[in-house]
Amino acid sequence: MKSPGRIYLIDDDELILSMLSRTLEKEGYEVRTDSGEKRLVEKILSWHPDVVLLDINVPGQNGMEVLKALKGDGTGEIEVIMLTADDTAETAVRAMKIGAWDYLTKPFNIDEVKIVIGNAIENLKLKKELEYLRKINSSLFESEFLGASKAKRELKERVERLAEARVSCILITGESGVGKEVIARNIHQMIHGAAASSSAPFIAVNCSALPDTLLESELFGYEKGAFTDARKSKKGLFEVAEGGTLLLDELGEMKLSLQSKLLRALEERVIRRVGGEEEIPVDVTVIATTNRDLALAVEKGEFRMDLYYRLNSFSVSVPALHEKDRRDDIPVLARYFLNAFAKEYNKPVEGFAPETEKLMMAYRWPGNVRELKNVVRGIVVLQNARTVMPEHLPLEVSGFTPHTATRGKGRQDRFVLTEAGVSLDELEKDLIIQALEIAGHNNTKAAKLLNISYDSFRYQLKKFNLK
Ligand SMILES: Nc1ncnc2c1ncn2[C@@H]1O[C@H](COP(=O)(O)OP(=O)(O)OP(=O)(O)O)[C@@H](O)[C@H]1O
Ligand SMILES: [Mg+2]
Known part of the structure; x- marks a missing residue:
């Protein structure tokens, strides 16, 4: 069986090390222990652990410095849990600010240790999935809309005009597979230049792939404590896409409650994180795609009319491939x-x-x-x-x-x-x-x-x- 994760334990207390490693190995984790003397950061990084349990008082070094070195490059591939002897909140808060996932106070409650590590591993998994999704999104940078038909020429003109006008939201409609995403990337390129030379982000989210609440926190981010698992605040994709493009794929599937929040973001160009007070300005081109008939969805009460009108004022409708004007x-x-x-x-x-x-x-x-x-x-x-x-x-x-x-x-x-x-x-x-x-x-x-x-x-x- 594959281990659920690799844990690197650092403490100068042999007893603690052996107690923790026995417990964690029983849970199936791969464990390495270290009393933390020499070349600590190097040793940790070369073993590629998922989670590091780090005593704040590592001998000869400052635990905080080690933490900084592990989290410093912002790769976020390792979660660090601090071990402290005193439960002065102050050190813990400092550690969390630098990027520690959590902290545990000695003497440990073994169940708590297991839960905290389990959460950290789960969080890493989610992060990696998201990272992966973003990568495939940006590597498949196919943005040339090929074709020789009349419809294609007309589409090209319309798209060019929209890109020039720098409108802040665009709706692309059409059957599945007609090339809506290709056009979205095309628009992004026209505004920001070719992929390699441009640093403007292009972020794609599939609105039908995530449950409602998750989609909301993905899009708008959240503040620490907004819900049970929100141990840290997190930027939403609106903020991540700042200065670039946010592609909302299959917007027709978005639930009504979230639609109103989206409309507000489009109209006022500010967002508010879940559980947050602050209004964060966003400068993002929002491109929405759908293969649903939104007018019909409005009629049925499944899509907000005001959002529909807002989006529909700058829309591109991509004909199906077999249609007369596009068959060429x-x-x-x-x-x-x-x-x-x-x-x-x-x-x-x-x-x-x-x-x-x-x-x-x-x-x-x-x-x-x-x-x-x-x-x-x-x-x-x-x-x-x-x-x-x-x-x-x-x-x-x-x-x-x-x-x-x-x-x-x-x-x-x-x-x-x-x-x-x-x-x-x-x-x-x-x-x-x-x-x-x-x-x-x-x-x-x-x-x-x-x-x-x-x-x-x-x-x-x-x-x-x-x-
Ligand atoms: N005009 C085009 N030129 C080159 N490739 C195209 C063109 N249109 C579509 N494709 C290719 O066809 C595939 C489907 O295109 P795309 O993902 O843009 O469709 P879509 O309209 O977003 O479909 P869906 O509604 O299912 O998401 C992709 O592999 C894309 O590269
Ligand atoms: Mg698509």
């Missing part, structure tokens, strides 16, 4: 992804056959660009051809065409008419063949399935030379 993006994006994945996976594939592109243009792409990207990735990974042929496409994409008809229930509705065209005759013929198959070649039944008379059915059979 399909081949451009497909080729781009094909090249990118071919490089990434070191594959010889060079392009799509014209028939393949026709099929892709005709498909409905319910998952939009995300789906297109995944389909292309799948092809690159699985195929070794130089040219992508129709048969390399997943069935739902190549599904049905007049020429290579594969039949299945309810497939037609996935298709749209494109410039490439479709022959009505061929569609009809295909339906008649399907009806015959389903009806077990009983003409009467087949005619019923198609809701036409027996005579018309006979006529169709003759017309298409079918028996």
Whole structure:
């Protein structure tokens, strides 16, 4: 079993060390003890503990100095719990100010020791998760909105105007996978310059991923003592995003109570931490995205009307990929992804056959660009051809065409008419063949399935030379 954490114990009292280490080892922790004489900080750091229990009176050194050295770079990878002999609050408060997680007064209550360490470990875990989420958010800095369609050009113009105007909040709407986040990053870049050279933070939060109260304290921060676990005050993401962009993903899922707090932040450009009094000014571009119909949500009483109007005044609506004005993006994006994945996976594939592109243009792409990207990735990974042929496409994409008809229930509705065209005759013929198959070649039944008379059915059979 993996240990729940590594604990470094520092005290000059052998008895305390052995008592604590025995107890903690029983709990499954990995423990190292140290009487704290030489090169203490170095030794601690090289062992990479999660929690350090540090006697304030380490021999030969000032416990506070050691604490400062451990917390100094602000990495926050180690939590330090101070051990003190006296319970003068003053030393403890000083230690907490420097960044200690908590303190324990000798003689210890063993249960308390376990709880304090458990809390520290839990807190570290949360911190790491959050850190991780932020990192993946910022490393995937894909901000170029590719495409060649009319819709794309119009989007680009609108986005440029919004970025120039430096409006403080923007709403981006559109189906899942249309590229709302790409546009948000694009706006951020236009305002603050390219990622590498800019220090303006881009922070993304998914409003549907966190329970309400947690989302509130994530966004607005909290003061020490605001709730049971609030041992220290903490900045919210509004403050973390200061001078940059805060992306509120899936805002449509935010609960009403929190919506009013958000509205206040947007209108007055100040926030108040949970449990706090002070008004903290914030200078942040807030970009909200949603794939919900917010107007409808307002009607249903699930979204605040005032917040809706506030957001909606500067909004960008991203069309679905299959929409007429946007369909021309399909081949451009497909080729781009094909090249990118071919490089990434070191594959010889060079392009799509014209028939393949026709099929892709005709498909409905319910998952939009995300789906297109995944389909292309799948092809690159699985195929070794130089040219992508129709048969390399997943069935739902190549599904049905007049020429290579594969039949299945309810497939037609996935298709749209494109410039490439479709022959009505061929569609009809295909339906008649399907009806015959389903009806077990009983003409009467087949005619019923198609809701036409027996005579018309006979006529169709003759017309298409079918028996
Ligand atoms: N125009 C585009 N150019 C390049 N890549 C794009 C474009 N649009 C979307 N993508 C890619 O498609 C994927 C989905 O895009 P994105 O995350 O922006 O969608 P979304 O609209 O935020 O979706 P959801 O509502 O599900 O969060 C990402 O991998 C993104 O890089
Ligand atoms: Mg998104």
